[in-house]
Amino acid sequence: MDISDSIERAISAYFTQLVFAHPYLAWTIAHPLPSLGLLLLAILSLRGLFQAIGRGIDRVWLFLLTTPFKLLQPIFQGIWSLIRSRFGHNNPSREIATPTVANPANERIVAVVDRLQQLSQEQDILLQELATLTDSTSVATQINRVSDTQYKDMYAKLLKLNQ
Structure with a gap:
């Protein structure tokens, strides 16, 4: 083995x-x-x-x-x-003082005016961009715009009408 x-x-x-x-x-x-x-x-x-x-x-x-x-x-x-x-660091944000609104119609007016102001700012930005793209400022002057003071005047008139 x-x-x-x-x-x-x-x-x-x-x-x-x-x-x-x-x-x-x-x-x-x-x-x-x-x-x-x-x-x-x-x-x-x-x-x-x-x-x-x-x-x-x-x-x-x-x-x-x-x-x-x-x-x-x-x-x-x-x-x-x-x-x-x-130390007094309660800085309120920059807001336009708006009167208190009592009825729904006035609330809607306030919302519409705020939206118009936002659209105006957006329009300014788009016009600047368009002017830079076309290399001329003539486009910006040809477009009819509503100024901020006109918005404020319309807002005041609408509030007087609803009261």
Whole structure:
């Protein structure tokens, strides 16, 4: 009896016992293509599991790191508003004082006049762009426009009519 024969028999006996103990292993050896598909499915499932765990850990850390700031935000806002009111930094935005409107018709008038002012500003921008594109300013002077003072006069007249 040769030593190589005894090693071969020992390895063969080990694999035979392994196949008898685990019949799915014999099926895997006999059917390599479905086994490859199942292996790929298992790998992708594990990858998805690890990604889900990673996203969960990211969310936990994000929650843990942002919670103190969210809890202290009202305190900081209160301190900031106190500082602003104390030192007079409550600059109101530049708005035209409009009278309070009582009925829906007046509200609609105010909305229409505001929209007309917005359109006038947009018209100015478009006229400037047109003048630069055509390299002449004659186009801007030929178009009839309503000025801001005319809008204000119309607004005042409409308010007087509705009261």
